Amino acid sequence: MDRHTLHQFLRKFFLSNGCQLLEEKEGLLRFLLTPELDEELMNRPFYWRYKKRLGQEGDPMELALLTDPNETAEKAKHIHFGSPRLHKIFRLIRNSAQVARLYEKVDTASRTPLYPWLIRNLSVHFSGERKRTETHSVGLQLLNGQLATDWMENFSQVEFKQQISDQCYCLSPVIRYQSGYQRISSYMHTYLDTIDDSWVKETAETLKKEEDLLAHFFDQSAQEELEPEIQEERAALYKNELDAVHKRLIPSIQMETINAGIFYLSEETARKLLHKKEA
Amino acid sequence: MQVHIKDDKPFIDMMDDVLQQEGEKASWEHFQMAYTAAKETNIDTFTGLVAPGYLPHMTFHPHQLEASRRVVEEMNGRAILADEVGLGKTIEAGLVLKELMIRGLVKKVLLLVPASLVNQWVNELNSKFHIPAASQRKQYIWEHYDVIVSSIDLAKRSPHREIILEQDYDFVLIDEAHKLKNSQTKNYAFIQSLKKKYCLLLTATPVQNKLSDIYNLVSLLKPGYLGSYKQFKDTYGDDRRDAEEHHYLKELIRKVMVRNRREETGLQWTKRKVETIWIDFTEQERQVYENMQDSTSAAATFAKITLLRELCSSREAAYLSMKKMVEENPETGNTYLPVMKEIEKLPQHSKALKVVELIKAAPPGEKFIIFTEYRATQFYLQWTLKQHDISSVPFRGGFKAGKKDWMRELFEKHTQVLIATEAGGEGINLQFCSNMINYDLPWNPMRLEQRIGRIHRFGQKKDVQIFNFAVRNTLEAHILELLYKKINLFERVIGNLDHILAELQVSDVEKEIKRIFADSRSEGEIKVKLDNLTAVITETGEQMERDKLHG
Numbered sequence: 001m002d003r004h005t006l007h008q009f010l011r012k013f014f015l016s017n018g019c020q021l022l023e024e025k026e027g028l029l030r031f032l033l034t035p036e037l038d039e040e041l042m043n044r045p046f047y048w049r050y051k052k053r054l055g056q057e058g059d060p061m062e063l064a065l066l067t068d069p070n071e072t073a074e075k076a077k078h079i080h081f082g083s084p085r086l087h088k089i090f091r092l093i094r095n096s097a098q099v100a101r102l103y104e105k106v107d108t109a110s111r112t113p114l115y116p117w118l119i120r121n122l123s124v125h126f127s128g129e130r131k132r133t134e135t136h137s138v139g140l141q142l143l144n145g146q147l148a149t150d151w152m153e154n155f156s157q158v159e160f161k162q163q164i165s166d167q168c169y170c171l172s173p174v175i176r177y178q179s180g181y182q183r184i185s186s187y188m189h190t191y192l193d194t195i196d197d198s199w200v201k202e203t204a205e206t207l208k209k210e211e212d213l214l215a216h217f218f219d220q221s222a223q224e225e226l227e228p229e230i231q232e233e234r235a236a237l238y239k240n241e242l243d244a245v246h247k248r249l250i251p252s253i254q255m256e257t258i259n260a261g262i263f264y265l266s267e268e269t270a271r272k273l274l275h276k277k278e279a
Numbered sequence: 280m281q282v283h284i285k286d287d288k289p290f291i292d293m294m295d296d297v298l299q300q301e302g303e304k305a306s307w308e309h310f311q312m313a314y315t316a317a318k319e320t321n322i323d324t325f326t327g328l329v330a331p332g333y334l335p336h337m338t339f340h341p342h343q344l345e346a347s348r349r350v351v352e353e354m355n356g357r358a359i360l361a362d363e364v365g366l367g368k369t370i371e372a373g374l375v376l377k378e379l380m381i382r383g384l385v386k387k388v389l390l391l392v393p394a395s396l397v398n399q400w401v402n403e404l405n406s407k408f409h410i411p412a413a414s415q416r417k418q419y420i421w422e423h424y425d426v427i428v429s430s431i432d433l434a435k436r437s438p439h440r441e442i443i444l445e446q447d448y449d450f451v452l453i454d455e456a457h458k459l460k461n462s463q464t465k466n467y468a469f470i471q472s473l474k475k476k477y478c479l480l481l482t483a484t485p486v487q488n489k490l491s492d493i494y495n496l497v498s499l500l501k502p503g504y505l506g507s508y509k510q511f512k513d514t515y516g517d518d519r520r521d522a523e524e525h526h527y528l529k530e531l532i533r534k535v536m537v538r539n540r541r542e543e544t545g546l547q548w549t550k551r552k553v554e555t556i557w558i559d560f561t562e563q564e565r566q567v568y569e570n571m572q573d574s575t576s577a578a579a580t581f582a583k584i585t586l587l588r589e590l591c592s593s594r595e596a597a598y599l600s601m602k603k604m605v606e607e608n609p610e611t612g613n614t615y616l617p618v619m620k621e622i623e624k625l626p627q628h629s630k631a632l633k634v635v636e637l638i639k640a641a642p643p644g645e646k647f648i649i650f651t652e653y654r655a656t657q658f659y660l661q662w663t664l665k666q667h668d669i670s671s672v673p674f675r676g677g678f679k680a681g682k683k684d685w686m687r688e689l690f691e692k693h694t695q696v697l698i699a700t701e702a703g704g705e706g707i708n709l710q711f712c713s714n715m716i717n718y719d720l721p722w723n724p725m726r727l728e729q730r731i732g733r734i735h736r737f738g739q740k741k742d743v744q745i746f747n748f749a750v751r752n753t754l755e756a757h758i759l760e761l762l763y764k765k766i767n768l769f770e771r772v773i774g775n776l777d778h779i780l781a782e783l784q785v786s787d788v789e790k791e792i793k794r795i796f797a798d799s800r801s802e803g804e805i806k807v808k809l810d811n812l813t814a815v816i817t818e819t820g821e822q823m824e825r826d827k828l829h830g
Contacts, residue, residue, distance in 0.1 A: 097305035
C-alpha cells in the first residue's frame with residue numbers, strides 16, 4: 001500500500017464511519033472522531049468509563065494523521081504500514097464488514113431481474129518451514145453455478161447498494177448458501193492440488209532432522225541413571241520441545257474467510273465484466 | 280506427503296445467522312475496505328519476514344534479512360546472534376523484535392545492553408523500527424512501559440531487580456552476551472531467572488571455543504536441553520575439537536546461533552587505504568629516548584618498556600607515569616628525576632606536530648578520528664590542535680552515556696576531530712567519518728580491528744583512510760613493521776582473528792609482546808620472536824580457513 005493509497009483508504013474509513021474531516025492536505029488528515037472511534041482508537045478507557053458512569057456524553061478527540069513520512073504538523077502522528085494504529089484500523093474494518101447483502105445499483109425504467117451471487121473472499125495460509133498467505137476472491141452464481149475468480153478486483157468499479165434499485169427484482173437462488181460455500185471450498189481444493197508443493201517436502205525433511213536432534217539430546221540422558229523426578233521432568237521437557245517442533249513443522253494449509261456476501265447483479269454487468277476478463 | 284487442508288466451516292453458519300436475522304450488514308465500501316485490509320496484510324511469498332515491508336525507509340542487506348528470518352522461523356525467536364563486528368547485529372535484532380511484534384507475539388520487552396549504549400539502542404529502535412522503546416530512568420518505568428532498554432548493572436540492583444523478576448517478558452535481549460559465558464556470576468543467575476518467551480543473545484565473539492561457553496549460553500536459551508554440565512562434558516569431551524566433530528552438537532549450535540562473516544556477506548565493502556606516517560624524533564627527543572633505553576638502573580624492564588612506549592606518544596604520558604612511580608616508590612627518583620628534567624625541556628612532540636600538518640593539508644572540514652592509548656596524550660593533543668585552530672572533542676570510555684552521545688553529535692555536526700582513547704571504541708558508530716589516525720598503536724590486534732570497525736562498517740560510503748603514526752627507530756617501529764604489517768591487518772579484515780587468538784590461547788597479546796621486548800637482549804632477538812608470533816597467527820588463520828572448507 002503506497003502512501004497515496006493509504007491516504008485515500010484512511011479518508012474513506014473515517015468519513016464512512018461518520019467522522020468529520022477538519023483539515024486535509026497532501027500527506028495530512030485531521031478528523032474529529034465519533035465517540036465510538038475515539039473509544040476504539042485513542043486508548044483512554046478510563047475517560048469513557050467515567051463519562052458513562054456519570055451518564056454524560058464524552059467529547060471525542062481530534063485525530064491528525066500524517067501519511068507522508070517527511071511531513072510534520074502540530075499534534076499529528078505518523079501513520080504508516082505497520083504502525084499499531086493502522087493495524088487497529090484494519091482489525092476494526094475487518095470485524096465490521098464480515099457479511100454483506102448488496103444489490104447492484106441499476107438505473108432502469110423496465111423490470112430488471114438481479115441474479116444472486118455468493119462472494120467469498122479468503123486468505124489461504126500455507127504453514128511449513130516458511131509461511132505465506134494467498135488472498136482469493138471467488139464468486140459463485142447461485143442459479144447456474146458459474147464460478148468467477150478475482151471477483152473483487154473485477155467488480156471493484158460496480159456500485160452496490162444496501163437497498164434494491166427501483167424496478168429491479170431478485171431471482172431466488174437455486175443453490176443454497178451452504179452448498180455454495182462448500183462448492184467454493186471444493187474449487188479451492190482443486191486449485192491447491194495443482195500448485196507447487198516442494199515446500200511440503202522441504203518442511204518434511206527439516207522436521208525429520210529436528211526430531212532426530214531432539215531424540216539425540218533427550219535419549220542421551222535417558223540412559224543415565226537419573227532420579228525418577230528428574231527423569232519425569234526431562235520427559236515432560238522432551239514432550240514440550242517435540243510438540244513445539246511439530247506445531248511449527250507439520251505442513252498445513254488453512255483457509256480463512258475474510259468476508260462473504262450475497263450480491264445481486266444484473267445479467268448485463270456480469271456478462272460485461274466476466275467477458276472482459278476472458279478477452 | 281499429504282497436507283492437511285483446514286476449511287473455515289464456522290463462518291458460513293455465522294453468515295447464515297446474520298443474513299436471516301436481518302442484522303447489521305456491511306456496505307459495499309466497507310466490504311471492499313475489509314478485503315483490501317486483509318489483502319495488504321497477507322504476504323503472498325515464502326520470503327518469511329513481514330516487517331521489512333513495514334519499514335520502507337530502511338534498506339536491509341540480504342544477510343540481515345536471512346539472519347532475522349532464521350531467528351524468527353527456524354529458531355523460534357531464541358537465538359545467539361554472533362555476527363562479526365560491523366555487520367549489523369543491532370539491525371537484525373531490531374528486525375526480529377519488530378517482526379514478532381507485528382505478528383502479535385510480543386508486547387513486553389526488556390533489552391539489557393552496556394550502559395554506554397542504552398541511548399543508542401533507544402534511538403535506533405525508535406527511529407529505525409518505530410518501536411516505542413524507553414530507557415530506564417525511574418523505578419516505575421518497569422511496569423508502565425512495554426519496551427525498556429536498561430543496563431544490566433542497573434537492572435540487577437534492588438529495587439529494580441525485584442520488580443523486573445516479577446514481570447512476564449515476551450522478549451529479552453542481552454547485548455554483549457559474551458560477558459555471560461560464566462554461569463557462576465550474578466549476571467548469569469539474574470538472566471537465567473528472568474521470565475522470558477523469546478530471547479536473543481548478541482555477541483561479537485564466537486562461543487564455540489569452549490565447551491562450557493556453549494553449554495552456558497545454550498542453557499540460557501534452552502533450559503534443561505543439555506542435561507547437567509557433567510553429563511554434557513562426559514558426552515562431548517573437554518576439547519573443543521571433539522565437540523566440533525560431534526555431529527549433533529554442531530547441528531545444535533547451528534540451530535541456536537547465527538554468525539555472519541564479512542567475506543560471506545557478498546557485499547562490496549569500501550576499501551581500506553593504509554598509509555604509514557614516519558616521524559623522526561628531533562635530536563633532543565632522540566637523546567631522551569636513548570637515555571631511557573640505555574638506563575641499566577633498578578627500573579624494572581617492564582616499566583621501562585611502558586615508558587618508552589609513552590615517550591613515543593607524548594611527553595606528558597611518560598612524565599606522568601614517572602611522577603607516579605616516584606611518588607609511590609621514592610627510591611626510583613634517582614633514575615627518573617633526571618629524565619623528567621630532560622622531558623620538561625622538550626618544547627613539543629614531533630608526532631603531534633605531524634598530526635597538525637596532516638590535518639591542515641586535508642580539504643577543509645575533512646573529519647578525522649585520532650586514537651591514542653593515553654589520556655595524557657589525549658589532553659595534549661586537544662591543546663595542540665586548539666593552538667592551531669583545529670576544533671576537536673575528546674571521547675573516553677569513562678564518559679557517561681549522555682556525554683558520549685553529545686560528543687558524538689558535536690563531532691558529527693560541529694568539530695573536525697574526535698580524539699578517542701581506547702575504551703571509546705565499543706559500540707559507537709562513526710561511519711560519517713572516513714579518516715582515522717592511529718596516533719599510537721595498541722599491541723593487541725583485536726583492539727586495532729575494533730578501532731577500525733568504528734568507521735569501516737555498514738553505512739560507510741567512502742573508502743576508509745587509515746594513517747599509522749610511528750616514530751622511526753623505536754619500539755613503535757617494531758610493532759608496526761614486525762607485527763601489523765606481517766599479519767596484514769590493515770588492508771584486510773581478519774575475520775576470525777578472535778578465533779585465532781583464542782586458538783593460540785594467547786589471552787593477552789599485549790603482555791605477550793611486552794614480554795618479548797623485555798626478555799630480548801638484542802634487536803635481532805625481538806625480530807625473530809615477533810616473526811614467530813606473526814607466522815603462527817597467519818598459519819592458524821589459514822589452517823582454520825581450510826578446516827572450514829572441508830568441514
